[in-house]
Structure formats: structure tokens, C-alpha cells
Amino acid sequence: MRTSKKSLRGTVGTVAAVAVLALAGCGSSTPSTPGGSAAPGGMQVPDLKALDKLGTPEGQVNVLAWPGYVEDGSNDPKVDWVSDFEKSSGCTVNIKTFGTSDEAVQLMRTGQYDTVSASGDATLRLIAAGDVEPVNTSLIPNYADIFDALKMKPWNSVNGVAYGIPHGRGANLLMYRTDMVKPAPDSWAAVFDQAGAQKGKVTAYDSPIYIADAALYLMTTKPELGIKDPYALDETQLAAAVDLLKAQKANISEYWSDYLKEVQAFKNGSTTIGTTWQVIANVAQSEKAPVEAVLPKEGATGWSDTWMVSAKSKNKTCAYTFIDHIVSPKVNAQIAEYFGEAPANKKACAETADPNHCKVFHAEDEAYFSKVRYWNTPISACLDGRTDVKCTDYATWTKAWTEIRNS
Amino acid sequence: MRPRRGLAILLGPPMLWLVVVYLGALAVIFATAFWTTDPFTNLVVRTFTLENFRELLTPTYLGIIGRTLLIAVLVTVLCMVVAIPFAFFMARVAPRRLRGLLLAAVLVPLWASYLVKAYAWRTMLQPDGVIDSTFGATPGFGLAAVVLTLTYLWLPYMVLPVYAAFERLPESHLEASADLGGRPWTTFRRVVLPALLPAVAAGSVFTFSLSLGDYIAVQIVGGKLQVLGTAVLQNITLDLPFAAALGTASVVIMVLYLLAVRRTGALDNL
Numbered sequence: 001m002r003t004s005k006k007s008l009r010g011t012v013g014t015v016a017a018v019a020v021l022a023l024a025g026c027g028s029s030t031p032s033t034p035g036g037s038a039a040p041g042g043m044q045v046p047d048l049k050a051l052d053k054l055g056t057p058e059g060q061v062n063v064l065a066w067p068g069y070v071e072d073g074s075n076d077p078k079v080d081w082v083s084d085f086e087k088s089s090g091c092t093v094n095i096k097t098f099g100t101s102d103e104a105v106q107l108m109r110t111g112q113y114d115t116v117s118a119s120g121d122a123t124l125r126l127i128a129a130g131d132v133e134p135v136n137t138s139l140i141p142n143y144a145d146i147f148d149a150l151k152m153k154p155w156n157s158v159n160g161v162a163y164g165i166p167h168g169r170g171a172n173l174l175m176y177r178t179d180m181v182k183p184a185p186d187s188w189a190a191v192f193d194q195a196g197a198q199k200g201k202v203t204a205y206d207s208p209i210y211i212a213d214a215a216l217y218l219m220t221t222k223p224e225l226g227i228k229d230p231y232a233l234d235e236t237q238l239a240a241a242v243d244l245l246k247a248q249k250a251n252i253s254e255y256w257s258d259y260l261k262e263v264q265a266f267k268n269g270s271t272t273i274g275t276t277w278q279v280i281a282n283v284a285q286s287e288k289a290p291v292e293a294v295l296p297k298e299g300a301t302g303w304s305d306t307w308m309v310s311a312k313s314k315n316k317t318c319a320y321t322f323i324d325h326i327v328s329p330k331v332n333a334q335i336a337e338y339f340g341e342a343p344a345n346k347k348a349c350a351e352t353a354d355p356n357h358c359k360v361f362h363a364e365d366e367a368y369f370s371k372v373r374y375w376n377t378p379i380s381a382c383l384d385g386r387t388d389v390k391c392t393d394y395a396t397w398t399k400a401w402t403e404i405r406n407s
Numbered sequence: 408m409r410p411r412r413g414l415a416i417l418l419g420p421p422m423l424w425l426v427v428v429y430l431g432a433l434a435v436i437f438a439t440a441f442w443t444t445d446p447f448t449n450l451v452v453r454t455f456t457l458e459n460f461r462e463l464l465t466p467t468y469l470g471i472i473g474r475t476l477l478i479a480v481l482v483t484v485l486c487m488v489v490a491i492p493f494a495f496f497m498a499r500v501a502p503r504r505l506r507g508l509l510l511a512a513v514l515v516p517l518w519a520s521y522l523v524k525a526y527a528w529r530t531m532l533q534p535d536g537v538i539d540s541t542f543g544a545t546p547g548f549g550l551a552a553v554v555l556t557l558t559y560l561w562l563p564y565m566v567l568p569v570y571a572a573f574e575r576l577p578e579s580h581l582e583a584s585a586d587l588g589g590r591p592w593t594t595f596r597r598v599v600l601p602a603l604l605p606a607v608a609a610g611s612v613f614t615f616s617l618s619l620g621d622y623i624a625v626q627i628v629g630g631k632l633q634v635l636g637t638a639v640l641q642n643i644t645l646d647l648p649f650a651a652a653l654g655t656a657s658v659v660i661m662v663l664y665l666l667a668v669r670r671t672g673a674l675d676n677l
Contacts, residue, residue, distance in 0.1 A: 105449065106644040129448040200547070208645070254548060254630045268533045270548065379447060395446035398645045405641065406467045406633050 045158050046130035051309070054139055054317045060092040061318035064107055064116040066305070067097040067259050068279040068339040069167070070326070079338055081331045089325070091318035099257035100207040101375065108132070111312040114319040117167055119303040120155035121209050121375040121394075127163050132308040134161045140324045142332075145347050149366055155376060156306040164306035165323050168332065170341030170361065171302035171372045172205070172213070173293040175276035175284075177266065188217045188296045190273055192244055195251040203265065203274030204248065206255035208394065208401035209375055212301050213275060214241040214248075216373060220298045229384035230301065231376040238392045238400060245404045255405070259283075266291050278340020302372035336361065342369075433658070440651035451647050459652035468638070472656055475635040478554055479618040483565075485558040486614045487607055490565040497566075498573035513566050521560065525627045528556040532628055548630030556628050557618050564613035572606030608671045616661055 063070050072095060073080030082093050096113065098104045101122040108116050108131050118126060126132045137143045143151075143165060150156075150166035157163055176185055181198060192214070195202050204210055215230035218240055227237050253271050256262040259280050265271035266280075267289040281293035307323045309316060325331055329347035336343035337352055342363035349358035362368035376383060382391040392400075443456050462468065497509045516524065531537045532545050532552050539545040546552050576599065584594040622636025629637070635657050642650035 100644075102449075102644040109450075125448050129445075129450050249631065252631050268530075269535065270533045377447070393446050395444070395449075395646075402638070402641060403467055405631070406471055406638070 045127055046311075048130065048133040048311055050134040050136040050161075051139060051316050051320065052136060054320055056317065057090045057321065058315040058318050059090065060094060061115065061315045061322045062094045062096070062113045063322065064096050064098060064104060064113040066117050066119075066339075067099075068277075069117050069305075069335060070095045071338065079334075081325075081334050085322070085325045085331075089318070089321050091315070091322060093322065099259065100205075101209065102207060103257075105131075108310065111310065114310050114313040114315045115323060116308050116310070117305050118164070118308050119305050119375045121377050123155045123164065123306055123308065124158075124377050125394075126308060127158055130311055132163060133311040134163055135165060135309055135320075135323075137162050137165070139320050140165055140327070142324050142327045142329070142345060145329065146327065146344050147346055147364070149369075150304060150344055153304070155304065155374065164308040165327055166344040167305040167307055167327065168336055168339070168341045168344045169302060169304040169369065169372070169374070170278060170339070171295055171300040172275050173278060173281065173300065174273070174296050175266065175281050175291055175293040176273040177269065178290045178292050180269065180272045184292065184294070185273065186294065186297055188213070188298050189221070190296075191251075191275070192217050192248055193221070195248055195273075198272050199251050200253050201270070201272040202248065202251045203254055203256050203262065203271040204245075204252060205275050206257040206405075208397040209301075210275070211238070211241050211245065211397055211401060212373065212375070214244045216301055217298055218244065228386075229382075230373050231378045232382040232384040232386065232391050233378065234382070234386075234389040234391055238396070242400050242404060246407050249404060249407060263287065263289070279338065282338075282340055299371035299373065302369075302374055304374045333357070336363075436651045436654050436658075439648050440655050442648040444646050444648060449645050459649045460655075462649065463652050463656060468653070468656075471633055471635060471638050472660075474550075474633075475619060475657075476660065478550065478557070478634060479615045481554045482557045482561060482618040483611045483614045485554065486562055486565040486610070489558070489562060490569050490610065491603070491607070494566050494569040494573050498570050510570070513563050513570075516559075517563050521623070522627075524560060525556060525624045528552070528559065528624075529627050548628050549632055550629075552628040552630070553625050553632060553634075556624050557614075557621060560624065561614040561617050564617070565607075565610035568606040568610045569603065572603050576602050604671055608668045612665065612668055615664060619657055619660060 070082060070093065071079040072082035072093065082095075086092055096107065098107060101119050104116055104118060105122050105125050107113060108118075108126055109129070116122075116126075116132070118132075123132075146166050150169070152160070152162060153166075156166065174185060174188065174190065176190070178184070180201075181190070190197070191202050191204065205213070211233075212230040215227055215233055215237065218225055218237075219227045219230065222240065225237050225240055227233065233241065254261075254265060256265070256274075259277065262271070262274075262276065262280055263284045266284050267287060276293055278293060281291055284291045307326060309319050309323075313319055326335070327345050329345050330351045332343045332345040333348035333351035333353075335341075336348060337354065337357055340361070342358065342361040343349065343352075349363055352358065354360070358364065378392060378394050378397055380390050380393045382389065439451065440459050441455050441457070443452050443454060443458065444450060445452050497506055501509060529548075532548060532555075533539075534545065534547075536545060546555070580598050580602075581594060584598045589597065620636055622634065622640050625632055625634050625637055626640075633641075635653060639650045639653045642653065
């Protein structure tokens, strides 16, 4: 073993030399990153123009979406709000789903997609890197009916320029097997401090952003840490969250990012408790799994999603008409009910099959959403306004998450 | 002159493919491993740094590399343990008619989709699955499950070369050994094993390299297990240069393994 390690290092050296030569070969290439400074107020954004008027439909639109947002009947023939749009608009909709915001950012960078439903932890990264361009809200007639509380927010606009159309919002919930977890949990403690009760059966979301869930739990259980915003953690606060997650790992069966895998794990009982989305609970229940999803008393992390347009898109007219269709009252209502979230369009509340949907999901309840911490990108300038310390940025969170997963 | 041009036309496209697409891609991976990323946008920034390789040598990642190696070695050893007696039976004991059937039995699983087989193991290993209800216990999702699944997936790659080696082994060698007073065990050790070694080494190239790079089966039956492949996958969206450095590690391991195998003479038989 010792010799092989030695020769491994030796080979690394050789490889390094080769790579240096390779680098010298393409030395003419210039750094391709635009500004990308991390200061929230003075974030440098590439100078891109929004579309000024719609042209003729290009015939197709490539959509990158969270699972459950764009359904064309291929998962469930009864769930389809795309086919009619394809006929009426002349735009064929090609759907690609993703499991984490990081995956969305990566896929968006390929330039193969025209529009994306991005959460708050992806939007600013896409804007700063010049992957998405501002949107002309006057070309989206249904924008007028969107809740004012969702418009021109820090995650969907920069310096007063809109970069997307709000889609809807909701909270990450705690799902559990009603037959295996008793009594019914009402606190995130069930997956942290008391996770031992379900040892080897706990699940967690496989993304660095899940650190915020631990931070949120620490806000109530360890007030002495002084966490005000789960996305603004200084070194000590992050370390506390990481320790909590490392302790949790002993009780984890699997981490999930593929929602169908989570449904299966809950169905067969290899997982009994963990974080989820409402749509996952709905799918699991429809497949006869005895599960329930609750919003724990500590509050929750959540999302407020935005439809954005790729700067490299060749199908912008179709992208705009598609987004307008998605946020139109009827469709927005269908999505909100299928995914289990609050719609963005005010008029959607009158179109839901369950007349109480908007009430149940608190569509107009700003007090409720003040308890939901939307996914956001952590940056070194503290998002909670502290100026005496430096906060940990997403790169640090990524390293921390890798460390947790590998501990 | 003409035959030369013909040869150039014949060899040109495959060579171009090999150099540009195959080796070129590898070179780009190596080069990327020396870059870094922007902390906010995660875009690749082309400034030279050795940080990625330095991080590779921290306990966390040495642990992952060690774990991946352990899985690859266990899978290879298990494949040998199952394949050698089975191939012996197939080539030497079974009647000729049965031989074809057995060979088909080994080959048929190769026609089924990799994913179907991996998910089948997930279903078998889950609580209340076939394994649980038959044996009263299941290893659950984790290292043992990954080793089991990968052993199942790669077994044919070990059986086939070993079977071929047994078949090629002349009966006269065994008889000569017996005539010269060799007991069965001595015959196996001094005659059969040396003839078998190159075939086993060739088979192990497949089982070892396929296990080393696998990340899909690990995701399906590995639970929270982290190996080189899943670490690459985890970093590829957020830190491409580091993912490239991790990829380099598996390439280096494989090159070392191939060099070791070459010494057995197995590569001459491929």
C-alpha cells in the first residue's frame, strides 16, 4: 500500500506536468467569468436586454422544470396542461426535470433550455453568470394578476429590473409513515435530536441547501447561537449546523434528490420520516402509502419559484407564451393543486378544484409565509444585515455538505 | 503508393476518433482539474491552482478513495470465488449439451438493462423484500448491498474468460501431472492455476474497473454510501474542477492496476 501511494503521488506529478503543457497550449483563452461579485447591493450583472416584442412562434420550447410543474400527461394521463397549449400556440414543449437547484444551474449553463423554473438559491447565480436575461413583463399579460407580494423580490429582480415571472411558493414539509412513527411528530426534532427513534430510517434532502433546515431548527433550539436567517450563517453557526447534520447522518437511511425514489422508499418502509414536498406526499398517498406531511412548529424552509428566460434561447417567443400559459389562472391553479403549493396568480384561487386550496396553502397569508424561509443563495455579505462578521458563502456550504456526506 | 493511401483512409477516422475524442477528452479533464470556480456563480475560472489535488489528499477524500478501492477489490474477489468453480464445472464436468445452456444462462442477464437489474436488487434488499422474507434478515442499503449488486452485475465478465481458459487447458497436461505423481491439489496449484491466472487477471480488469467507476448502482442500493463516482457526481454541478481531480484519481488507480495486470501477461490474451 505504501509503495502504491508513493507511485500515486509520482503519477500525479506527471499528470500535473502534462496538464500544464495542455494549459499552455490553450493559453490564449481568456477568463470567461463575468464580474460575479458577491455583494448583494452592488451585484455586477452582465448587460443583457429583455425581449422588446414577440415574434412568430419558433415551433418549440425547451423547458427545464421541477418535477410536477410541467405535466404533459406522460406521468398521469389525467394530469396534463401542456397538450392543449401545444395545439393552440404552435410550440412543442420539450420537458426536462431536475432534482436540485444545483442541477438546474448546471443544465441551464448548457444553453439547451429556453426557460427554467428556478428557486431562490439558483436565480441570482443564473443572473450573475449571464445565463438568464431580464424579462419584459409587459409581454406576459397574466403578470398583472400575480400577487404583489411576489413581484420584484430580491430573488427575481436586480436593481429594479425583473428577471423572471413568479410561479408559486410553498414550504418543505416533514413527511412520516403514520403506521410506523408514533406519536405523530410536530417538530423537526423528529429528524434531528430525536431521530434515534427511527434509527436507519430517516431521510434528508441531498443538497447543500439542506444545511438551512438544520440552521432553522437551531434558531429555536439553540437561540444562544443567534441565528436570524438560516441562509446567513457565520463560521460558528455553520459549524453548529454541520455538527447537527453529522449527528443526524447516523440515523439516515438514504439522502434523496430524486422524488420518485423518495416515494418508493416511503412506500416500502425503508424510510419512515424526513423532509419532503407536498407533491411527493400526494403521489405516495395516491399509491396507497400510509404517509402524512406536516409543517412543523419551528416553521420550515421553502421556495418561491421564478420562470426565467435563457440568454442563449433561440425560442424566446415560445418561451414567453409558455410562461404566460403557466401563470394563467386555470393552469396556475392546476399546478398549485398538483404540486401542493400556493399559486402566484390571484385569479387562480377561483379556479382550483378544491375551493379551499388557496386558504389551505395560505396563498394570501403573508404572516404565514413570514415563517417560511425561502431558499436563497448564501453569500459572504450576511443576508440578515450583520456587518460585524463575514458569513459563509455557498461554496463553503458545498464543501461542508460534502464533508457531512463523507463523514 | 496506392496501398499506403488506402491504409491512411482506413485508419484515419478511427485514429482521429481515438486521439481527438477519446484522449482529447481525458486531457481536458486533467487540464480542468487545475482550475477553480467562482464562489458565487460556480462558473469555472481559468486560473492555475493545485488546491484541488491538495484537497484530494485530505482524510475525507482518501477515505472515499479507500472505500471505493475496497468495494472494487471485494467485488473482484467475490466474482473470482463464484466464477472459477462455475467455469470449471461448465468447461470440464458438464456434458456438452448442458454446456451451451449454462453459457446462455451466464450471458442472458447481460441482455437485461443495467437499471432494471439494479432496481431489482433494491426491491430484493428492502425491508420485507425477498431476501428479508427468505433469510429473516437483509443487509439493507449500504456497502454490503453495493458489493452484492455489483458482483451480480459484473459476474459474466469474469466467468467468460475463465471458462475459455479452462476449455483451452489440454487434458494431456492434467494427465501428465497425474502420471508424474501429482495429487489433485498439486495439479491444481502447479498446472491449472498458472494457466488460469491470465484469464482471471483479464476478467478482473473488467470487474475492478467497472466497480471503481460505478455510481448508479451505488445510488440505487448504496443508501448514504459515498464512493468516487458519487463524489464526482456531487461535485460536477458545483465544482467542476474538483470533480475533474476526483476523476483523475480513478484514472490513475486504473492505470496502476493495468500496469500490474500487464505483468501477469493477461493483456496478451485479451
